[in-house]
Amino acid sequence: MLHLDKTEIAARLPWPALIEALREIFRTGCEAPLRHAHPLPESGTLLLMPATNATHSGVKIVHVSPGNGPRGLPAVHAAYLLSNAVTGEPVALLDGGELTDRRTAATSVLAARHLARPDSRRMLLLGSGRVATALAEAYAASFPLTEIAIWSPRAANAGALARRLAAHGVPAHAVARPEPAGFDIIAAATLSAMPLVHGADLSPGTHLDLVGAYRRDLREVDGAAVARALVVVDTYAGGLNEAGDVVQAIAEGHITREHVAAELAELCRGVHPGRTDPAQVTLFKSVGWAGEDLAAAILATRA
CATH class of the missing domain: 3.30.1780.10 (ornithine cyclodeaminase, domain 1)
Structure with missing residues (x-):
């Protein structure tokens, strides 16, 4: 073996x-x-x-x-x-x-090919662990990024990750606050139970890639962000049962089940077109599929 x-x-x-x-x-x-x-x-x-x-x-x-x-x-x-x-x-x-790290990041980029603007250049990365590292590498290899701003609850970890990535030619630097305005892509890989990104702060055209909230009691964005976005999940079964960002937004009345527009398989099969407007806010929520x-x-x- x-x-x-x-x-x-x-x-x-x-x-x-x-x-x-x-x-x-x-x-x-x-x-x-x-x-x-x-x-x-x-x-x-x-x-x-x-x-x-x-x-x-x-x-x-x-x-x-x-x-x-x-x-x-x-x-x-x-x-x-x-x-x-x-x-x-x-x-x-x-x-x-x-x-897990590599397939998670690659799945995010697969979804982003349908949901993010192809000319996306500025990325905000929330988190500094292994999945965040893989996300930075995968996005940098797939989009014409000129900036990856990294925020972490532990500032020292964000700085350390930024230095490691920069040493390999990835345009990364640490930031003190997770301020989303002006970013083309926001990727989150944290275990946060409280929203880090709020819908009111998002710029038109932003793509949200939410990786971390794999349980119903976790979330990385508020209900307003979910309501504002075209929402795609990795699978309906996982997204509607386990994804805290989606489940809590439904429970709070921000959206209904029908607001979840597609699962990733439907984008890959051409059943759903994904992004249709450069100004559209899009959201991909993954909890992981075997x-x-x-x-x-x-x-x-x-x-």
Whole structure:
């Protein structure tokens, strides 16, 4: 059985190939039930995410531990087991953290190709962890960005990430406040329970990419921002059941279920056009779909 660590996974999942693999699995589909979630101590969560297609099956085991920051540990630890769907033989054991980071960022960029303006140059990044790092790298490789402004609840972490990215030629710098006005793309990868971005502060044409609020009690934008935007979710099942930004906006009366215009598969299949006006505010909300992990794992083991 193949064992792939995070360095090998990063090398085997370049952004263009990964984005294309994700586009294909969103277009064609696979069997991927809503993930199983189990509470852990200190507001942690254990997630089990299975998926299967005609050739492969896989399952990701994820521990999300919000209290790990002060411990100097990542908030997310994960492992992925890929198997032959016909024989059941294990194919590979992959570092689930790197797999998750890259497929999450690539899914965001896939959605942004339909929802963000192609000439987007200024990006505000909220968060400074591994997913935020992957988002910065993926967007910089896919859009003509001239600026990535990074904000984090821990200012030192934002500064450290900005320096690491700048050292690799990414135009990043840290900012003291998450002020959204004037940015073309706002990507959020935090575990915030309170809105960081408010609808009244958004500039026309902004694309919101919301990654962090994977539970109903978390949110990164207020209900007014959701109401103002064309809203697309990664999947209806996940977005309408787990996405705090969407679920809370509905509960507060800012929107109804019908305000969620599409899921990402419909954009990839051409069923929904995505952005239709340069001045439109758009919003992509992802909570993670097991099909993304399956596609990424299969691609990583083809090399």
